[in-house]
Amino acid sequence: MKKIIVLGSSGSIGTQTLDIAANMKDSISIAGLSVHSNIELLKKQIIKFKPTAVCVGELFGAQKLQAWLKEKNLKTKVFFGHEGLNKLVAIYEADTVVVAIVGAAGLDCTIKAIKAKKNIAVANKETLVVAGREIMKLAVKNKVSVLPVDSEHSAIFQCLNCGKKSEVKRILLTASGGPFYKYNKDFSKITVEDALAHPTWKMGKKITIDSATLMNKGLEAIEASVLFDVPIDKIEIVIHPQSIVHSMVEFADGSVIAQLSNPDMRLPIQYALTYPDRKKTEVKALDLAQTGKLEFLKPNFKKFPCLNIAYKAAKKGLTYPAALNGANEEAVAAFLDKKIKFTDIAKIVEKTVNAHKPAKKVSIDACIAANAWARVYSRNLIHKGKNK
Numbered sequence: 001m002k003k004i005i006v007l008g009s010s011g012s013i014g015t016q017t018l019d020i021a022a023n024m025k026d027s028i029s030i031a032g033l034s035v036h037s038n039i040e041l042l043k044k045q046i047i048k049f050k051p052t053a054v055c056v057g058e059l060f061g062a063q064k065l066q067a068w069l070k071e072k073n074l075k076t077k078v079f080f081g082h083e084g085l086n087k088l089v090a091i092y093e094a095d096t097v098v099v100a101i102v103g104a105a106g107l108d109c110t111i112k113a114i115k116a117k118k119n120i121a122v123a124n125k126e127t128l129v130v131a132g133r134e135i136m137k138l139a140v141k142n143k144v145s146v147l148p149v150d151s152e153h154s155a156i157f158q159c160l161n162c163g164k165k166s167e168v169k170r171i172l173l174t175a176s177g178g179p180f181y182k183y184n185k186d187f188s189k190i191t192v193e194d195a196l197a198h199p200t201w202k203m204g205k206k207i208t209i210d211s212a213t214l215m216n217k218g219l220e221a222i223e224a225s226v227l228f229d230v231p232i233d234k235i236e237i238v239i240h241p242q243s244i245v246h247s248m249v250e251f252a253d254g255s256v257i258a259q260l261s262n263p264d265m266r267l268p269i270q271y272a273l274t275y276p277d278r279k280k281t282e283v284k285a286l287d288l289a290q291t292g293k294l295e296f297l298k299p300n301f302k303k304f305p306c307l308n309i310a311y312k313a314a315k316k317g318l319t320y321p322a323a324l325n326g327a328n329e330e331a332v333a334a335f336l337d338k339k340i341k342f343t344d345i346a347k348i349v350e351k352t353v354n355a356h357k358p359a360k361k362v363s364i365d366a367c368i369a370a371n372a373w374a375r376v377y378s379r380n381l382i383h384k385g386k387n388k
């Protein structure tokens, strides 16, 4: 029996993880859950899965939840806040933590989970962008696994099994291109509603905006580089609007191995939980004759400057990726709040990364500091309107 904690259980990945757990009751049980503010959904999840412990964002919410649990005569322990997440991931009833929180808010508890010897199924790419190499070192030291949930990384992970690491020539990371790949109008006029209309995936708001700017692919290139210990210049982006081929690996002999399925996150989430086994899923079987044309195109770095900015930060290394992430989180939040234009996202991130003074020695603390510095710096740009 795999005993899992789902961090971010109210989100897109979190709810799909719980659907999988409900379908695999004999092999997956829920030891813990966390939400930030969606306590009403958490209540339903507690009734259904009877976790040992849960965590919510704030004390007030925790108190209200505690009172409700008492009324229902339920014994679930309640934690809150940042420290609460750290306590939750360490509960002894769990062996695996699914990190489905959005943003670098997932970093500290991922570190604590690894130190508590829990295996990690990671959807939260921001954590890997901020301090991925340090996290992977920590996982090795604590003898725990870090398995990818992100669809492309699950695909790459599966393809890499077809050869040796030394035989990898290139990783071909596929991108849908988002809603604007063929858009030829003024990008500065793109609205939040336009940007949230992803053509192939239904996801949380932050990642959907990242997909629209193609920053998601920049973050994913860094994520792949740290997860699989492959230099960034061996990772190439291919636009594939159908999201059927989830990524590919080219080996020394010229063989290109790909993983395909209909776009449905339940497949990579489940694989991260059943690996090395493959079990039946609810995912619609792929019928290629029905799917029709599969297209592959070169990315347009001019139209999507976030891609260039992310690759530059990755090549510079040190704490640049952490700064990139901090600025992007702030800029995306400001765009969603309608405080800045779509095209300001790239400008803010670029200015922040350019102003970053990296730490000389990379450590988890230095990465956290760089991410925090970038948040303050970019917030300042947003408030002062210097991004114009």
Ligand SMILES: NC(=O)C1=CN([C@@H]2O[C@H](COP(=O)(O)OP(=O)(O)OC[C@H]3O[C@@H](n4cnc5c(N)ncnc54)[C@H](OP(=O)(O)O)[C@@H]3O)[C@@H](O)[C@H]2O)C=CC1
Residues within 6 Å of the ligand: 007, 008, 009, 010, 011, 012, 013, 014, 034, 035, 036, 037, 038, 039, 057, 099, 100, 101, 102, 103, 105, 123, 124, 125, 126, 149, 150, 151, 201, 202, 203, 204, 205, 206, 207, 265
């Ligand atoms: N959705 C997808 O298909 C994919 C997502 N990912 C990655 O997975 C992660 C989650 O994405 P997604 O599920 O779409 O996001 P959602 O926005 O749908 O869900 C985010 C979850 O995190 C919680 N949360 C938000 N802020 C905080 C915080 N400060 N502290 C603790 N918890 C918080 C939310 O709680 P509440 O609801 O209470 O606010 C919610 O449970 C992201 O890193 C994303 O890049 C990767 C591949 C695919």
Ligand SMILES: CC(=O)[C@@H](O)[C@H](O)COP(=O)(O)O
Residues within 6 Å of the ligand: 150, 151, 152, 174, 175, 176, 177, 178, 201, 207, 210, 211, 212, 216, 217, 265
């Ligand atoms: C489902 C998933 O893994 C997302 O990260 C997805 O890749 C986003 O789509 P884009 O390819 O448009 O960024």
Ligand SMILES: [Mn+2]
Residues within 6 Å of the ligand: 150, 151, 152, 153, 220
């Ligand atoms: Mn992805």
